[in-house]
Amino acid sequence: MATGGPIAWKLLSVAHLFFLGISVGAFFLSTLPYVFHVKQYNPLGKLMLCTSLMTLLPALLLLVLSLSSMMTWVIWLYGAYTLILVGQVRLAIRERGVGRDRQVVRMLGIIGVVVTLPLLTGSGMIPGLFPMTFLVSTLLSGGALVVCLSPLVIKDGWALRETVSELAGLVGALLTFELLALLAEVLVALGSGIPSHIATIRMILVGPSAWIFWGLQIVAGALVPLLLLFRGPRVSLKASAIACFFILVGVFAFLLNGVNTQSSLMGRGTSGVA
């Protein structure tokens, strides 16, 4: 719905991608305990699935509001993804006939990963320029929200606290990986000699909205959380949650940059030559 002007449309679009990314990221992380049998993440499995379902609802609402994707098959994929998630949450929560239920949750997890990939592509989440970074940033945002929400569900369970601390470490590692992948992708794009790619990178790094990249994405969204997460061997739950909040700000800035640059280049006449 572009009635609110281009800025409103851009924000709706970014918010839609943001919530979809968190949902898919939390869903991908839930495959660690349910599909890949990572035992230490078992206590967080349900929280991951619930986070995924909770953030899918605003993503669906924002999709309807922004109408960023009019393709029917995307709607079908959303339907399939929602059904998979609801099924998984139901089976994970009821804890009856654990063995068989877990098998079904595992199968749904595998199907879900395959279903969400075209969903991300159809929603414009994986543009050609930064495919790897986008996938890692979905995991990052999903993990970050799970860590942010964990203080709400942890009462006094030491084991759960340890698990969240481990997840915060994984989020930190993913953030480091994403920064390296981003650097690699920027260098590849600059070295490719393709004018549209170079124009995009220039717009992000030194364009009028460069503060979004340097201020929000790099300083607030990467350096501050890395300092908070890796300042010592034991990081408190509160510090981890604050770091993860900043990571979410950085992911939002990353998506804002993507949509911003895309629409600016399209406005110039699609060639994107600087």
Next chain:
Amino acid sequence: MGAVAVLIFSTVAGSIFAFALLWAISQALKLTEEAEEARELKIRLAEVKAKEELRKAA
């Protein structure tokens, strides 16, 4: 037709990459857990040995 081919390719390639990434993460986490367990076992073994030596000395 071209768009469909790109979509199918990106889905297949993306799925392979996503599964590979998740598998790599899971392996790294399992290794970390095993290392942690081994460390705890070592500490426990050292404690048992120390207790045994104390008992013998007494």
